Amino acid sequence: DATNGVSPHVVVVATHDGELVSMLHDLYTPVHFRETVIAGALHFDFKRHEGPATTRTAIALLQAAGASDAVVAMARRRADQLDGG
Numbered sequence: 474d475a476t477n478g479v480s481p482h483v484v485v486v487a488t489h490d491g492e493l494v495s496m497l498h499d500l501y502t503p504v505h506f507r508e509t510v511i512a513g514a515l516h517f518d519f520k521r522h523e524g525p526a527t528t529r530t531a532i533a534l535l536q537a538a539g540a541s542d543a544v545v546a547m548a549r550r551r552a553d554q555l556d557g558g
Contacts, residue, residue, distance in 0.1 A: 491556075494525040510536045 494503045505526035506517045515530075515537040532548045540548075 491525060508533050513537055513539065 502523070503525045504521050504523055506519055507522060507526075508515055508517050508528060508530055510516075510533050515533055529549070529552050532545060532552060535548055536545045
């Protein structure tokens with residue numbers, strides 16, 4: 474039962490598929506953490522941000538793992554293409 478209109482359930486989805494946001498927009502509100510690469514390490518802010526993620530964690534992981542700048546740039550270009558940019 475919901476109390477005061479709030480569901481007692483929590484759903485966590487971690488994915489690189491932005492399509493889920495569109496598919497589930499009537500059921501769930503998207504939230505995300507933000508990540509940065511500092512000194513070659515991936516750091517999450519662990520703060521809840523409303524809306525879909527605006528970064529690509531997998532690309533940040535590539536960078537943190539030491540992938541070359543050329544590989545990271547190519548991945549970013551491809552992600553932009555997939556996002557319609």
